[in-house]
Every structure is written in C-alpha cells, then in structure tokens.
Amino acid sequence: MRARRTSAEDSPITHVERVAARAGRTVPWPAWVPRTLRDAYGFPPWEHQATAASLAQAGQHVVLATGTASGKSLAYQMPALSRLLDDPRATVLYLSPTKALAADQLRALIRLGIDGVRPATYDGDTPREEREWVRRHSRFVLTNPDMLHHALLPGHAKWAPFLRRLAYVVIDECHSYRGVFGSHVAHVLRRLRRLSAQYGSSPTFILASATSGDPADAASRLTGLPVTAVTDDASPRGAVTFALWEPPLLPSDEPPPAPAPRQAVPPAPAGTDPADRYDTVPLTDTTATTPLNDATMTAALTDATMAAALTDATMTAPLIGTTATAPPTDATMTADGRTRRSALSETADLLTDAVVAGTRTLAFVRSRRAAEVVAAMTRRSLDEAVPGLGDRVAAYRAGYLKEDRRAIEQALMSGDLLALASTNALELGVDLVGLDAVLICGYPGTRASLWQQAGRAGRAGGEALAVLVARDDPLDTYLVHHPEALFGRPVEATVLDPANPYVLGPQLCCAAAESALRPADLALFGGAVAQEAVDALTRSGALRKRPTGWYWTHQGRPDVDLRGTGGAPVAVVESATGRLLGTVDQGSSHVMLHPGAVYLHQGTSYVVDGLDLDEAVALVHAEEPDWSTHARDVTDLSVLSVREYVDAGPVGLFLGEVDVTSQVVSYQRRRIGTGEVIDTRPLDLPARELRTVAVWFTISPNALLTAGVEPGDIPGALHAAEHAAIGLLPLMATCDRWDIGGLSTANHADTECPTVFVYDGHPGGAGFAERAYATAKAWLRATREAIASCACETGCPSCVQSPKCGNGNNPLDKKKAIAVLDAVLAALPDQP
Template sequence: MPAAGQGKPAVPAARTDDAVPRVAAPREEGGPAGLAALGPAELLHRLRVRRASVEDSSITHVERVAARAGRTVPWPAWVPRSLREAYGFEPWEHQAAAASLAHAGQHVVLATGTASGKSLAYQMPALSRLLEDPRATVLYLSPTKALAADQLRAVARLGLDGVRPATYDGDTPRDEREWIRQHSRFVLTNPDMLHHAMLPGHARWAPFLRRLAYVVIDECHTYRGVFGSHVSHVLRRLRRLAAQYGSSPTFVLASATSGDPEDAASRLTGLPVTAVTEDASPRGAVTFALWEPPLLPHEDPDLPPTRRSALSETADLLTDAVVAGTRTLAFVRSRRAAEVVATMTRRSLDEAVPGLGRRVAAYRAGYLREDRRAIERALMSGELLALASTNALELGVDLVGLDAVLICGYPGTRASLWQQAGRAGRAGGEALAVLVARDDPLDTYLVHHPEALFGRPVEATVLDPANPYVLGPQLCCAAAEAPLRPADLEMFGGRAAHAAVEGLTRTGALRKRPTGWYWTHQGRPEVDLRGTGGAPVAVVESATGRLLGTVDQGSSHVMLHQGAVYLHQGASYVVDDLDLDDAVALVHAAEPDWSTHARDVTDLSVVSVREYVDAGPVGLFLGEVDVTNQVVSYQRRRIGTGEVIDTRPLDLPARELRTVAVWFTVSPRTLLAAGVEPPDVPGALHAAEHAAIGLLPLMATCDRWDIGGLSTANHADTQAPTVFVYDGHPGGAGFAERAYGTAAQWLRATREAIASCGCDAGCPSCVQSPKCGNGNNPLDKDKAISVLDAVLASLPNRAAADEPNAA
C-alpha cells in the first residue's frame, strides 16, 4: 500500500491542495460520443472487458486504496488573524505540526502524499513572518517553472498586503527583474536561476539576503543523482552568502513520500532536519490496476515472443477513455513517446468521431513557453479531454477535474509512480490509475509481483555531494562569489572539500591568499547543474528557420544524428545535419515509413577499487572506471513490422566518462561447474548484465537510462569473466553505491525476473534491452540464470556493504 495520502483528498470544493479557495471544475454531463461520462470504476470495467475473456485480460492485479477521513486542528496561536481569514478553513494536523516546527526555527521536511496540502505547511510560517515583520523576505525554490507559477497564483489569490510575490526565472522580462530585486518579499525561482543569476549577482540581492527568514524547497525528492548533488552545493552557497549578509534562514522542505526524508533533506541542505511524515489529510478512494499488453502472434515459431508495445496499448486506452468522456492524463517516458501516443490517439478518435482528435494533445519539455501555457489552459478549461505528457506534468501544476491517469511504463521509482497516480481524482470521488507495462525486465517483474509496488515504502533518495566532478566546480562557483575561507570548507564537505581545494589550487583554478582562496579567471565558472553535458541542441526547420524545440546534449547523438527521425507535436521530421559546435540540428518535414535506432560501442577500464567483497570464486567490487562510448551507426526499421531495412554508418565523436561502477567477477572454473561452457559465457554474462540494469531501479532512485553496463568473458583489468554496471554521469550519481550495498537483493530479483519469464530463449521482458549497442546479440537466457545462481550461492545474503574491505 502507498503511504497515506497518495490519492486526491475527498475534500469540500472550497479547499484544494494548494490551500486556496476554489470551485472544482464541473463534470461533463455527456461524453463526446453521446454517452454519459464514465467514472473511474466504470472505465476500468470497460477496459477490463476489451479482451474476449477473463483469461485474456491484460489486468494482472487491481489494488484498491480506501478513502480516508482527514484530521484538522485549530490554527496555531502564532498565525495572524488576517492569514487565517484568507484561508478560511482549519489546517490538517500534519500541516500545523510542520509549520509550528518551522516557526520555532527548526529546519523541517514534510514528506506526505500527493495532494496532502504541503503548500500550506510552508506558506503558514513564511507568510506569517512576512505579515509580522515588514522587512523579512522568503525564497521559494521549485524544480520546474510551472510549479513556481502555480504557487505564485496560489499566494497572489490570498490578497495579502505587502507580500508582493513574484517569479524570477528565465521567462521573467528583464525590465521586471530590477523591480523584483528591490521590492518583492516572496521570490519564487528555481535552483538553476539561483545558481546562474542570484548567487553570482548577490551584491544586487544584498537587501533581500540580509532579511531572508525562510527558504522553501518544494518537491525536494526530485533533487537526486548528479542534479541533486549540484543543488546541495547551491544551497550551501546560499547559506554561506546569507550568513555573510547577517541572516540565518530556516529551511522548510516539501517532499513526496520518501524512504528516508530526514536523511535526504539533511544531505541536501547540510543541516539537521526534522521530518514530519504522518499524513492527516483526507483521501478519495484510488483504484490502481497493473496492465500487461498481450503477446503478439508470430508466424515464425523460432522467433522470441514479443508483446504489443506499451505505447500502442496506452494510445488505445487513452482513446477509450476520451470516447467515454473520462478526463485522462497519460504519462509516458520520453518526448518522442508523448508525440507518438498523442498522434495515435488523435488518429483513432478521428476515425471513431470526426474532429474528436482535436481534444487530445502532447505535452513535454522542449516546447516553447507559449505553447506549454496554451496547452495547460486548454486542459484546465476542458477544451482538451486528454494529454499525453512526459513527467513535465508530474509536479506542481494543479490539474483540476482529472478522473484517470495512464502510466506508460514504470517511471523509475515508486515515489514517481504515486506522484503521477495522484494527479487524478476529483473532490470526494474515486480515481483510477493504470500502469501499462513496457516489454522489459523491470516492468514485467512488477506487474507480476505487485507486492514490490504496494507492499513496500518508497525508495531512499540518492545523491552524493562528495562527487569530485560536482564538488570541484561548485567550490569554484563559491570562490567566484566570495573568497573561500577555511571555515567555509566544513560546510562544503570537510575533508573532501579540503582535498578538492588543494587540487584546484595546484591546477591554477584557485589562488591561495591570507584571506582565503580566490577564483583566478575573469568570467564565472561554467557549471551545468543538470549534468546534461552542455547547452541544449536547438532543432530548427531548414526551410523556414523556425525553432521547433530543444534536445539535451546527452541525448543529441541518439535523437538528432544525421538521418534520425524527430517527432514534434504529431509531425515527423528527418535530420539533415547535426552541428555539435553550434548546438543546432537542421531538419525537414517528412513522413517516412521507417523509424531510426542508434547503435553504439563501449569500452571500459578500471581506474581504482574503493571497496570489495571477497566471496571465494566470486568478487564484488565498487570503484572508479573510465568509459568510452561512441554512436557508430543507426538502423532504419519498418514501422509496424520492425523489419530492419538497413544499417547506416555515422561519424560522431566518442564520449569519455569517468564514473563509478559496481561489478562482479566469477571464476571460469565456477562457471564451468554451473554448466556454463566457455562458448556460452559471453551470451550468459550479456543477458545477466541487461537484466541487472533493468532491475536496479528497484533498489535506487534511478532509471535504466541513468546507468550503463558492459560484460566480457575476460576483462583486461580483472582477468576474469566480469559484469559491470556504471552510473551514466561524470563522477557517479550514487546509483552504483546503492547497487553495491544491496547486491544480494538486487541480483536475486534479477535472477527471479529472468527465470519467471515464459519465453524460451530471451525476450524484451527479461534479457533484451532497448538500449543495447550490440543489437541484443549474443544473449543466453538459461545460462544467465546459471551465472546468477553461482554468484548468489557465494555472495553474502546481507547487504554487501555491511562487511566491505578497504581497497
């Protein structure tokens, strides 16, 4: 079961999760096809009977989360009367508890379910302070612009005199920025703007920083991996400058339910943080279905079975929902997938009811700001009945009146799963969420092991502030803002920070003086918080010069190579040229009957070993590695059949990465004893590697696209058969450490996922990978089970990190 409060609360229409009075959008009286609009329960029944019989049903499990009444408490005595009257209702118990801790000066994190009213918990102390002290200021940080804009509307609607809330982000006109610096007392921004503009220009923000009373960090569970590690140092830089101007703000954090909110918030801020986790908000009933697409018939019995794609299945379900008048949001994993699902749904709807396709749209990052805002308005007004969206809509924007959520593929973490599911649900009504499994090991495992979703707490948030590829650049940023003093280094990590500063001094990036360490260059350090590898690549239509959107540097080699098919708002384009120096891809409109799939080659060498477990014939290691990857070609595959038309070479530069990896070795003698003959070793290790990558998100807050792998029958550095799994970010992101610490549990789930798959020789549900640069060849499913049996027989059952050896 999820943590309490994961569903939309059953609350009166006058109260919403942003704690601002508003009337909920009315339900449509009739569906677009003339049918009465179906509620979530009726829709699930209709979806269930889409198959010919119960035995053919794609639903593998239905979890029902019961409705729950809320518990209110009187307003704390310290809340001004004007603020109580502006809200017009009493707070939930958890809101008052977190707010009172913050009012008393304790740093606090509120980790409760979706729509549990976390906004009020930080608004209460922050706005009370602004009303009582006309000089005080508050800084609000969110991971997305949309969330900050939504919070601005919430605070502005309260109509409080003198607060003067304002958003300060990349969309803020320059003529407004000076007014905000001088007059706004409640500034809403994001970590990127804080890092790139506010902290480097801190002298212009001196009055604001001098009076800073509270720092609010919303949706703090999103700050994980490399991004979270960078943000942790941005917050330390903020604390340092605030102290220099004479303030010591209280930090108030809001999070989705998390496995360790107190520890994660402490690592993020560098401060002792108290957690409030008991959710006292009401919750409407939630019906959660797990859905496995059907197997497709094969004319050739020698081919491995494949399932209907999750994208096609989601598009069909979204079509059924729209025809039934059920307002629905479909979450998909990628920008391209959002376009595909929206296009397929529109096409099916127009065939059923001409013109109905206009009520469905795609939504994703990379759209221009005005396009995103127009789509948001159309959904809220009811002009649009459904959206196919990336996780850009997972957070923040208050989507009133949605009945159902379709989740196309496990989003990587249980926290994200419940966050997405919580976007559905009307006041007092039941919500429907459906997880549509992709044909990969993790999704297949989850739809057949519902206890892994519903019977466990959400994951721990993984971030590593000591990552040298994060720490060094962030120390340079801090030194450029104000000289680093020895006392500052304790805030940035103590011993690790001292070592980093010494290294930066040796290379000339910093210069030591009696008053501290100084940044030696004219310009500011160029540091990318999100680890995307540089400026985004602009996608430009050659014939018109029109900017279609952007793609991050890390994905550009795969998505925008010459000849790639690029999708945008339902239209397809073919890439003519990718200019990496100028970060521009030129495209032309086209409707090819094929799709493109990049292929790459990877080399890996071990740099150092941090820790290891000696388990006799099996060794488990954690350490630094160098990874070289190059996209060398792409396949064109026929749409519909998947037939490979041809493979075309590419001339793209190799990318080099120093990162952290976990790896295990097995002696050849042990493999032979397990029945794995030498010719079988490459395929067995390769299959085990794919499945292990697919199952790692069960243990850590990562996605399979955050990690990579390599397997070899005799690696040059280990002199043994070896399987590597590495973080796909410079310096690592903490995922390999989590894998090392839970190795026995992780590999046991991997073994079970392979063994329980019904295929004969391996398929996407167990050992095939969509990102394999070798075209999923060779793979040996049965021998992979033998390899994992041998490893698990030797590996200690408890977490491997319990008894590490220092290398």
C-alpha cells in the same frame, strides 16, 4: 477496462489494489497566523499543515513529507506569508525543480490577493526587462536551482537587500533532488547559506517532499542543516483503485506485425529530466568486435583479489553493451516466437476509451518521442470514431516553448483538453484539478515516483483510478506478478552524495568566485573532504591561497552544469522560416539531431539538415519520410581504480571507478512499417567520455565449467545475466534502468576473465553502483528468480532481453545465465 477481454482468464489485469478513502483531520488556525491570511484561505488547515508551519514559525528547519494533493503548499505559505505581513521588509525565496511548478505556485499566490507581497517568478522564461523589477520589488521570489546557481548567487551584490532580509527558503518537491543533480543542488544551497550569512541573515528552510524512505536524513544532507520531519498525513483522500496491467500476447495464429524500427538512445545523460532522455540513446555498434584497449589502472589490485578472478584459461570476445533503446512498436516478439502488444499501444487504446467515456485522464509515458506517439495514436483513433474528437488530446513534454507549455496547461485545467500524454514533466505538484484517471506506461523507476504520478488523479477527494501498464521488461513483468513489491512497502530513500569529488570541486570554485573562501567556510562544504578538494584545486591553479582565503584565479565564472546535460541546450530551428521549434539537451543531441535524423515535434516530422555543436543549433525542415533513423555508437569501458572488493574464491565482487567512452559513428535509415534497412550512413561526431562508478563481478572460467557453462556459452550467459541484473537493480536502488548502463565480456582486458559491469550513467557516479554492491546478494538473487520464473523457453523481453541492447539481444542464453548466477550466489557471502 474489464470489458476489453471476454474472460477473467484472458484479462490483462494481473492485480487490483484498492486503497480505502480516508477522512481528514482539521485543527484551528495557529494563533500567530494573521487574520488577513486566515480570511484569504477561508478554511481551517489540516493537522500536518499546522504542525509543519508552527515548527517553521518557531525557527526550526522542517520537511513535510506527505502524499500527493495533501496541501503541502499551505504548510509553507502559512509561516512565509505571515512573516511578510508582520515584517514589511522580510523576503522569501521559493525553489522548485521545474518552471511549470513555479508558475503554478505563482498563480496560487496571486489568487490569495494579499497586498504588499508582490510574488514573481525569476527564471529562464522571465523577460530581461522584468528581472530588474523582480530584484528590486518582489518579496516572494519563485525560481529554480539552476537560476539560483547561474544568476542570483553570482550576482549577489545586486541581490544584497533581498538576501539581507531573507526569512524563509522554501524547497518544493525536494525528493526530486537526487543523484548528481541533487548533490549539486546541496552545494548551491550551502553557497546560498554562506552568502546570506555574509549579509546578516539566517533563513529558516521549509522543505516539501513526496513520501520518502527517510525524509529527515535526505533533507539534512540536501541543506546541511538539522531538519525535523512531519510525515503524518491528515488530509482526506478519496478511494483509489490501482490496477496492474500486462499487455496480452497476441493469438498464435495471428501473424506478428512487421518488425518496428528501433530508435537509438544512450544511458541517461546525467541530470537530464529522467523521462526526457529515453527516446534518444544510440545503439551500440552490433558489428564491433574490437576488444578494449589496454588501460593502466590507477589503483593496483591486490594479489589476493586477482587470484580469485584469474585462471590460465582466457578467451577473447566482443564487448556486449547495453546503451540503446527501442522505440514504440505495435508488439514485441518473445524469443520463442510469440508476440506481446506494446505498452504504448495498450496505453493509447486505454486513453482512447477514457476520452470516449468522458474520463479526464493523464497518461505518463517515459520519453519525449513516446509522448508524441501516444498522443498521435489516440487522436487518430478518436477522429476515426468521432471526427474532431482527437483535438481534445495533446502531448506535453520538455523541449516545448514556454507559450506552448502554458497553452496546454491552461487547456487541460479549463477542460478543453480531456486527455494528455506527458513525460514526467507533469509528475510534480502542478495543480491539475479534476482528473479522473492516470495511466502509467511503464514502471517509472521508483515507488515514490509511481505514487506521485498516481496521485495526480482524484477530483477534490473523489475516487480515482490508476493503471500501471507494464512494458516487456524484466522489472515491469516482475512487478505486475509480484504486487507485494509495490503495495504495502515503504517508498525509497533519496540518494545524493555532496562529497562526490566531481561535484564538490567545481562547486567550491563557484563559491570562491562569488566570495573568497575562508577556512571557516570549509565546514559548511564537508569539512575534511572540502579541505582536500581546496588543496587539490590550489595545486592545479584553479584557486589561489591568500591570507584572507582562497580566490578563483580565472576571469570568467566556473562552467558548472547542475543537471549534467553537457552544456547549453541545442536549439531546433526551422531552416525556411528561422522559427524556433524547441530545444534538446546536449546529452541527447548527437542522437536526436544528427544530420539526416528524423525529429518529431507536436505530431509533425522534421528532417535535420545540419547540427552545429559549437553554436548549439540544429536546422531542420518539415518532411514526412517513409523511413525512420536510428543512430549507432561504439562503447569502450576501462577500469581506473578499485574502492572495495570481495574475494569469494572463484568469484570477485568489485566497486570502483571506470571510464566509459562512446561515440555515435553512423545511423541507419529503416523503412516504416517493415523495418527494412535502407542504408547505413556514417557520421563524424566527437566521442564522449563518462568517468563514473561501477559495480562488477568476475567469475573464473573453471568455475563456469563446473557450473556447466562451456566456453562457447559464456558470452550469451553473461549477456543475459547483465540484462536482467540491470532490469532488477531498481528494486534495490533509487533509480531506473535508464540511469544505469552495463557491459559484459568473456574476457575483459583489465580483469582478464569473464566479467559483468553495471555502471552509473552520471559523471562521478550517483550512488546506484554503491547500493548494488551493498546489496549484491539480494540483488542478484532477485535477478536469478526473475529469469527462472519466466515461462518463456529461451529468453524474452520479460526476463533477459533488453530494450537498450545495441547488439540486437544477441547472443543470449537464458538457462546458462541462471547457471552463472547460481555459481556467483553460491560463492558470495551474505554481505560484502
């Protein structure tokens, strides 16, 4: 890697962190573990494995939060399998967030060869003819929260023997249950506990997590039970070399590449797999100048609040949103004309070097499209050097068919593949033995995820290499130049809120549809807040109260989507053959699969012939056009209510509910290579509404004048501050910039003054706006520092330009953004 540059000063490596190797600590097998099981493993457990297993065997709910490859599987297999061997009628339920992880765990259980356990997966890939066998005969069922919610709990009568004997519930990778998805899963587990109790069982919960900020509290909120945490990792670990890599600026005498086409994409559809949505967000319409429609606020602002925010001087300005992203490019251009190589190009080059050197490498990228692009670039470079060598590189992402995913996993584990470009679909604990290095293309949003991805490398305790390749983004740039923000700091706590009314109400309807809700059940679902929700559901007619409890009033089951993807995935079907290529979630379908869109699948380009949203089918045909497509949308935001606020004189800080409406209205075709716009074509797609939680600040025009921000400077100053604030919020909250959206305007219809909004990209909110409100001064101070410390003259992707901006990063005013933030910080108290 160092040899790629001629001098240390010219090196893209900004920091190298060396994590020392660590010896492991084994202990004797606990006396309660049967000899059969000890012999099946053939080695003694690590201390943390035995500690967690003994707590679970004694009936305590436990969460094991240790590093990647620390053997968490053995910790829950020990008590679970021991119980199955001791009690021939007992059963165990295993939950994982992905089907790949459940399949991997099934292989591990089968390798143990223990008679009578009959482990089996029960998920969307399980053929229907096998599901009845699993219900009747398997004693160790591996599934996921979606299947538990959609099939097992609604059909609990058929699962009665299994639930009656349920001894353990294993929740693997529980740190992944965060935000709205995590809040839904929390209630699915409460529904499981309620039905299990009705059948006479009270299972012990064993949770496995990556290292997190407060694993016991997060596990308790997830399960609704007191949970003991085991966090002292006693497993051996090989030395890790962790490099931070900033793609270089291209020489000033080298002509910049032609502008690469921008790929349209919306703020993350709620609950979507975080890495599977970033290549599919629509651009905000850059020509839209219509201000927001008048909106009636459902909660009145006090006079004192508004007095802090309003002045006689008002001005109208177009809304400036951040609801789009750019795709891979060869380089990005700073505002002062300099160009920096893209993170994708650097990652593809490093992956090429790794394969040539025989280094088995996994490259994590942040989108489905990027996974395809990095794999294609790497294959092309390798085939130019050694024909056929490119065949040892593949892409891996969600949306592939089951057989394609399994074939790629097997090829990687067997060594047929030397390298893989993957979304975070392989971040979780799939046993990828024998990897030497991990490339992480762009900060994944949290330190927990960063270390989880880095932990994929290391051969049986051998040394490993991890490289974080920074994107041209304020947060990435900040981190590669402030390594103390990554290393030596605890990872984030998991954020979830089971009391979220957008989650609680629908989940109570599901519970009532499964079995009548009794007053005693409400304590399980939150007590007073559950009672309020039940009363509201009863008034609306969704539930009916009877002496024996509350009953679901409709014929069908409640339609509740745990991951918030907007419904069933859209099937991508080849028109000529009827072959199913893959699937795309509903939240991304308007952008990825609109009529005329170019869709990438395993390196092949297809053009969409038609999209049927009612039938959830898109028909495509294979074609290699010389143009790319880029969807465009218009977005409006209205304030519904204010939960909390800070009156800081000329500055107001608010937390409340907002309504964000967006509609994909057209798409551009752009020439590949030059970025030339061929034409813009209209689309007729339905509008989508997101009711969520936002944090926003207002500042009076008089205060802006005092700070040196003239009326004509306000749009660019607020726009630049908004971009940087969104980029830096992941320092404070367990999110990344793709979980959140933003809007700025010189005069908002609801606040009647200059305003910057940052909102959660999840229905009902996910806790990120609340975290921003609670840490507002620290958050905005870091934002101000990131802008001021950037060496560019007028703003660049490293500070105020955004890859999500639908207005083409125009207008932006870097210097005036600093003035705005100085004025806000001077007025805000240290704590709201």
